[in-house]
Amino acid sequence: MNKYTEDDLREELKTKEYEYGFYTDIESDTFPNGLNEDIVKAISIKKEEPQWMTDWRLEAFRTWKEMTEPDWANVNYKKPDFQGISYYSAPNKKPKYNSLDEVDPELLETFKKLGISLDEQKKLSGVAMDVVVDSVSVATTFKKTLGEKGIIFMSISEAIKEHPELVRKYIGTVVPQKDNFYAALNSAVFSDGSFCYIPKGVRCPMELSTYFRINQAGTGQFERTLVIADEGSYVSYLEGCTAPSRDENQLHAAVVELIALNDAEIKYSTVQNWYPGNAEGKGGVYNFVTKRGLCETNAKISWTQVETGSAVTWKYPSCILKGDNSVGEFYSIAVTNNFQQADTGTKMIHLGKNTKSTIISKGISAGKSQNSYRGLVKISPNADNARNFSQCDSLLMGNECGAHTFPYIEAKNKTARIEHEATTSKIGEDQIFYCNQRGINTEKAIALIVNGFSKDVLNKLPMEFAVEAQKLLEISLEGSVG
Amino acid sequence: MLKIKNLHASVADKSILRGINLEIKPGEVHAIMGPNGSGKSTLASVIAGKEDYEVTDGEIFFEGEDINEFAPEERAHKGVFLSFQYPVEIPGVSVTNFMKTAINETRKAKGLEDMPAKDMLKLIREKAELLEIDRKFLSRSLNEGFSGGEKKRNEIFQMAMLEPKLAILDETDSGLDIDALRIVANGVNKLKNKDNAVLLITHYQRLLDYIVPDYVHVLYKGKIVKSGTKELAHELEAKGYDWIKEEVNI
Ligand SMILES: Nc1ncnc2c1ncn2[C@@H]1O[C@H](COP(=O)(O)OP(=O)(O)O)[C@@H](O)[C@H]1O
Ligand SMILES: [Mg+2]
Numbered sequence: 188m189n190k191y192t193e194d195d196l197r198e199e200l201k202t203k204e205y206e207y208g209f210y211t212d213i214e215s216d217t218f219p220n221g222l223n224e225d226i227v228k229a230i231s232i233k234k235e236e237p238q239w240m241t242d243w244r245l246e247a248f249r250t251w252k253e254m255t256e257p258d259w260a261n262v263n264y265k266k267p268d269f270q271g272i273s274y275y276s277a278p279n280k281k282p283k284y285n286s287l288d289e290v291d292p293e294l295l296e297t298f299k300k301l302g303i304s305l306d307e308q309k310k311l312s313g314v315a316m317d318v319v320v321d322s323v324s325v326a327t328t329f330k331k332t333l334g335e336k337g338i339i340f341m342s343i344s345e346a347i348k349e350h351p352e353l354v355r356k357y358i359g360t361v362v363p364q365k366d367n368f369y370a371a372l373n374s375a376v377f378s379d380g381s382f383c384y385i386p387k388g389v390r391c392p393m394e395l396s397t398y399f400r401i402n403q404a405g406t407g408q409f410e411r412t413l414v415i416a417d418e419g420s421y422v423s424y425l426e427g428c429t430a431p432s433r434d435e436n437q438l439h440a441a442v443v444e445l446i447a448l449n450d451a452e453i454k455y456s457t458v459q460n461w462y463p464g465n466a467e468g469k470g471g472v473y474n475f476v477t478k479r480g481l482c483e484t485n486a487k488i489s490w491t492q493v494e495t496g497s498a499v500t501w502k503y504p505s506c507i508l509k510g511d512n513s514v515g516e517f518y519s520i521a522v523t524n525n526f527q528q529a530d531t532g533t534k535m536i537h538l539g540k541n542t543k544s545t546i547i548s549k550g551i552s553a554g555k556s557q558n559s560y561r562g563l564v565k566i567s568p569n570a571d572n573a574r575n576f577s578q579c580d581s582l583l584m585g586n587e588c589g590a591h592t593f594p595y596i597e598a599k600n601k602t603a604r605i606e607h608e609a610t611t612s613k614i615g616e617d618q619i620f621y622c623n624q625r626g627i628n629t630e631k632a633i634a635l636i637v638n639g640f641s642k643d644v645l646n647k648l649p650m651e652f653a654v655e656a657q658k659l660l661e662i663s664l665e666g667s668v669g
Numbered sequence: 670m671l672k673i674k675n676l677h678a679s680v681a682d683k684s685i686l687r688g689i690n691l692e693i694k695p696g697e698v699h700a701i702m703g704p705n706g707s708g709k710s711t712l713a714s715v716i717a718g719k720e721d722y723e724v725t726d727g728e729i730f731f732e733g734e735d736i737n738e739f740a741p742e743e744r745a746h747k748g749v750f751l752s753f754q755y756p757v758e759i760p761g762v763s764v765t766n767f768m769k770t771a772i773n774e775t776r777k778a779k780g781l782e783d784m785p786a787k788d789m790l791k792l793i794r795e796k797a798e799l800l801e802i803d804r805k806f807l808s809r810s811l812n813e814g815f816s817g818g819e820k821k822r823n824e825i826f827q828m829a830m831l832e833p834k835l836a837i838l839d840e841t842d843s844g845l846d847i848d849a850l851r852i853v854a855n856g857v858n859k860l861k862n863k864d865n866a867v868l869l870i871t872h873y874q875r876l877l878d879y880i881v882p883d884y885v886h887v888l889y890k891g892k893i894v895k896s897g898t899k900e901l902a903h904e905l906e907a908k909g910y911d912w913i914k915e916e917v918n919i
Contacts, residue, residue, distance in 0.1 A: 626775035635770055636762070
C-alpha cells in the first residue's frame with residue numbers, strides 16, 4: 188500500500204473508533220448517557236470480553252432497537268428515557284462515607300430493626316471499613332470448599348474470561364436475546380452478575396449467596412445471572428439482601444437463567460428490597476426482571492421469592508418443563524405499600540410427559556398500592572398427564588389498595604389436571620382487637636397476621652433467610668394501619 | 670381491683686350500656702347474667718378497650734387507675750384478660766407462636782427481656798397439662814377449624830399462660846360438653862387466688878355449679894337491675910328472666 192488516500196484514513200478512523208470507542212472515553216468510570224452500537228461495544232471492550240460476546244451483545248441491541256416497551260402489565264409509570272441513562276459505570280470502590288454518622292438515619296434505623304451488624308451496616312451503606320478480616324476469611328474458606336467439589340461460582344464477567352465454553356454454550360438458551368424488551372436490553376448492556384456451575388452428581392454443600400460476591404463488586408442495574416446444574420446435581424441459591432437497597436439507578440432490568448440438566452435440582456430464593464419510593468410515591472426503583480429456568484428429564488426448579496421493594500415490579504420467574512417427569516415450583520410473597528405497584532407471577536410451560544407444577548402466590552397490599560398476580564399454565568399437546576396446582580391468596584389492608592389475579596390457562600392435552608384456587612381476605616378489626624387484648628400492639632399484630640398468611644411460602648426459604656424475610660415483611664408494612 | 674361508675678357506652682350511635690355500677694375486689698368471683706342482647710359482651714368489650722365502643726359517660730378504674738384512655742394492649746399488660754365469646758381465627762399462626770408473642774410483648778411492655786425458650790416450653794407444658802390439652806393442638810393455626818369447645822378451652826389455656834389479674838370469661842361455657850366444662854372450670858379454680866378476680870358472663874347457671882360466684886348480677890337493657898349471691902342464679906334458672914323484668918318494671 189503506497190498511496191494513503193483520504194478514504195483509507197476515514198476507514199482507519201472508523202475502525203479505530205470502534206476499537207477504542209472514540210465516542211466514549213474508555214478511561215472514564217461512567218459512560219455518557221444514551222445507547223448505540225458504540226456504547227455496546229465499549230462496554231464489551233471495557234470488560235475485556237471475547238469477540239463472540241461482543242457480537243452477541245450487538246445482536247441483542249439490534250433486536251432491542253426494533254422492539255417497543257410492553258404495556259400489558261397492570262402498572263402505570265412514566266416510561267424511562269432509555270437515551271437518558273448511562274449504561275456503564277465502574278463498580279464504586281471508594282467508600283462514599285467516612286463514618287456511619289453520615290448515613291441517612293432512616294436507613295440505619297431499618298438496618299437496626301433487621302438486626303444487621305455494625306460492620307455489615309457499614310458495608311451496605313458504603314462506609315469505609317477498618318475490620319474486614321472476618322468477611323475475607325469467611326469468603327476464602329467458602330471458595331476453598333466449593334473449589335474442592337469442582338463448583339464454579341464467580342462473577343459472570345470472570346466466567347466469560349475463565350470459562351468461555353460454558354458461558355457460550357448456555358447464555359441465552361433459556362432467555363433468548365430477543366425474548367422481550369427488557370431481556371434484549373439486558374443482553375446488550377448487562378454490567379455484571381453471577382455465574383454458577385455445579386458439576387455432575389455434586390450436591391452443593393452450602394447455600395450459594397450472591398452476598399459473597401456483591402461485597403467485591405457493586406451489583407449494577409443490568410445484572411445477568413446464569414446457573415447451571417449438571418446432571419444429578421443440587422444447588423440452593425440465594426439472591427438479594429434484606430437490607431434496603433438505595434440506588435440512584437431508577438431502572439433495573441435483570442436476567443436470570445437457570446438450567447437444570449437431567450435429575451438435577453435448583454432452588455432459587457430471592458429477597459428483593461429495592462427502594463420503593465417515599466410515602467408519597469416519589470422516587471423508587473423500576474424492577475423489570477426476566478427469570479426463567481429450564482428443566483430436563485426428572486429435573487426440578489423451585490423459585491421462592493419475597494418481594495417487598497421497588498416502586499414498580501414486573502417479574503415472572505418461570506419454568507420450562509421440557510424433560511419428562513420434571514417439576515416446577517413457584518412460591519411467592521409480594522408486598523406492596525404506599526404507591527407501589529407489582530405485577531408478578533409465573534409461567535409454567537409443560538412440554539414433557541408427567542410434568543408437575545405448583546404455584547403458591549401470596550399478595551399483600553396496603554396503602555394505595557396495586558398488587559397483581561399474573562400466571563400462565565401451559566400444557567402442550569405432548570405433555571401427557573401434566574399436573575398443575577395453583578393457589579393465589581390476596582390479603583388487603585385498608586380500602587385504598589387493590590389486588591388482582593390474572594390466571595391464564597392453555598391446555599392442549601386432555602389428560603392435563605389443573606387446579607386453581609384463589610382467595611381474597613382482609614385483616615379484620617376483630618383479629619387486631621383479639622391480638623391487642625392479648626397484649627400485642629397493632630403493628631405487631633399485623634406482622635403476626637401477615638406472617639401467618641405468608642407461612643406456606645416463608646417455610647420454603649432457607650432458615651436464616653426466612654427469619655430475615657419475616658422481619659422484612661414487618662418493616663415493609665409499618666405504618667400501614669392507622 | 671375493678672371499679673365501674675355510672676358507665677354509659679354506645680356503639681354506632683346506639684346507646685347500649687346505660688349506667689353500670691360494679692365493683693370487683695381481689696379474690697372475688699362475680700357473675701353477670703342476663704338475656705341475649707342485654708349488653709353483657711358489650712360490657713366486656715368496653716372494659717377491654719375495644720375502640721368501636723364509645724364511653725359516653727362514667728368511669729372505669731382498674732387498680733385505682735382510670736383506664737378509659739388506655740389502649741387495649743395497655744389494659745392487657747396491666748392484667749385485664751378477656752376470654753372471647755367468639756374467638757377469631759388467625760390462619761397460619763400457631764397457638765404456640767401466638768402465646769409466645771403475647772407473653773413477650775407483655776414482658777417488653779414491663780421492661781423485661783423475652784422469656785427464655787426453655788421457660789416458655791416449660792410453661793406451655795404445665796398449662797397444657799392443667800387444661801388437658803394435647804400438645805399437637807398447640808401447633809395448629811389459632812382457632813382455625815377448632816370446634817366450639819376447642820376454641821373455649823384454648824381461651825382458658827391462654828388465660829392460664831398470661832395469668833391475668835382480672836379474667837373476664839364471656840360465655841366460656843357455651844359450646845363445652847360436660848367433661849370439657851369440668852376441665853375448664855377446674856383450670857379456672859386452680860388459677861384463682863386471693864390476688865386475682867374473675868368476672869363470669871353466662872346465661873346458664875350450669876357453670877356456676879363449678880365456679881362458685883361470690884356475687885351474681887343481672888344485666889338487663891344495659892343496666893344492672895339486680896344483684897345478689899349464688900341463690901339469685903338458682904332463682905333465675907328456675908323462673909327465667911320474666912319476673913325480673915316485671916320486678917324492675919322496664
Ligand atoms: N358492633 C355493634 N354494632 C351495632 N350494634 C351492636 C354492636 N355490638 C353489639 N350491638 C348491639 O348491642 C346490644 C347488646 O349486645 P351484646 O353486648 O352482644 O349482648 P349480650 O352479650 O348480652 O348478648 C345488642 O342489641 C346488639 O345488637
Ligand atoms: Mg354476648
